[in-house]
Amino acid sequence: MKKFNKASLIYGSVGLLLFLLTIPTNFNLIGYNYSFDEESEVFTIQEGYFNKEYTPVHITNDNASTLSLIILSVAKADNIWIMNIFILSMFAAALFLLFNKSFKHSTKFSKKYILLYLVLFISFIIWDIDVNLDSYQEVKHYVNELKR
Numbered sequence: 001m002k003k004f005n006k007a008s009l010i011y012g013s014v015g016l017l018l019f020l021l022t023i024p025t026n027f028n029l030i031g032y033n034y035s036f037d038e039e040s041e042v043f044t045i046q047e048g049y050f051n052k053e054y055t056p057v058h059i060t061n062d063n064a065s066t067l068s069l070i071i072l073s074v075a076k077a078d079n080i081w082i083m084n085i086f087i088l089s090m091f092a093a094a095l096f097l098l099f100n101k102s103f104k105h106s107t108k109f110s111k112k113y114i115l116l117y118l119v120l121f122i123s124f125i126i127w128d129i130d131v132n133l134d135s136y137q138e139v140k141h142y143v144n145e146l147k148r
């Protein structure tokens with residue numbers, strides 16, 4: 001039972017570290033965020049992970065639909081990143097369990113689970129890159145449309 005407590009500790013620690021990265025920096029994997037100033041009606045697009053470039057856009061009837069599409073794409077990326085925090089934490093805990101000596105009963109048994117782990121992890125990484133690349137390209141397209 002102790003191995004599951006350690007796995008829970010690893011799951012919680014990895015998740016907490018990723019949340020601590022996310023909250024102060026507004027981090028997501030596409031590198032775009034936005035802010036809105038109601039008084040001046042200026043929508044600011046933030047591009048970059050840590051060294052952000054800011055693009056202020058005055059809201060008009062002509063660009064409102066494009067701005068709403070940027071908001072939706074960034075929200076999608078934020079939601080995917082939050083889901084990634086939980087999934088990556090589970091992969092870290094599972095990795096600990098796979099290499100825990102009490103979990104390994106036989107080499108044949110452990111090799112099957114290691115192979116399954118690798119297949120799932122690689123599949124997750126490929127899916128995650130594909131989804132985030134789509135979101136990045138959407139936002140980049142909408143930002144370029146606003147700059148014209």
